[in-house]
Amino acid sequence: MRKAFAFVSLLSLSFFGAAHNHQHDGHDHHQHQVVQDSVGLQVNKAKIRAFLPAAKSTAGYMTLHNNTDKPITIVSAKIEGLGRVEIHEHIHSNGIMKMQPVKALIVSAKGHVEFKPGGYHLMGFDPKIKLKVGETRKLTLYFSGGEKVESTIKVVSLKDEFSNESHHHHH
Numbered sequence: 001m002r003k004a005f006a007f008v009s010l011l012s013l014s015f016f017g018a019a020h021n022h023q024h025d026g027h028d029h030h031q032h033q034v035v036q037d038s039v040g041l042q043v044n045k046a047k048i049r050a051f052l053p054a055a056k057s058t059a060g061y062m063t064l065h066n067n068t069d070k071p072i073t074i075v076s077a078k079i080e081g082l083g084r085v086e087i088h089e090h091i092h093s094n095g096i097m098k099m100q101p102v103k104a105l106i107v108s109a110k111g112h113v114e115f116k117p118g119g120y121h122l123m124g125f126d127p128k129i130k131l132k133v134g135e136t137r138k139l140t141l142y143f144s145g146g147e148k149v150e151s152t153i154k155v156v157s158l159k160d161e162f163s164n165e166s167h168h169h170h171h
């Protein structure tokens, strides 16, 4: 009994310790979801905007870190409660900026890819369960080799999305 209690308090101590390290960022700690599994792809700062009234789609962003010494190719993404998620990129074509689906996104060995407005982004469609600001949904990324990484994505408001945009930073 005593042992179990000590173990739990140790866990909560390290949890608060980890959260404290992020306080310099000046924004919500819950956006710093870090999930790493055996394949070594880390998903950071994943967020998706709640659908605007009458909108058929919404955008999401995250940063991917490949901790392995081999490239990782992501072929699809899924978010709990959404009928469809696509990975998009913006391209310039004849002076017009448009977006198109990405069939294979490569995160180079030891490299990272930042999803951001005007670049790579997630596009969510067809909500089966309405996205509510403040909640966290399961995010799954599928690799070309059949592996997957499970993480979480935070639902934010339009205002949150733009307030973070102004001070994103590199590690």
Ligand SMILES: [Cu+2]
Pocket (backbone or CB within 6 Å): 088, 089, 099, 100, 121, 122, 123
């Ligand atoms: Cu898009």
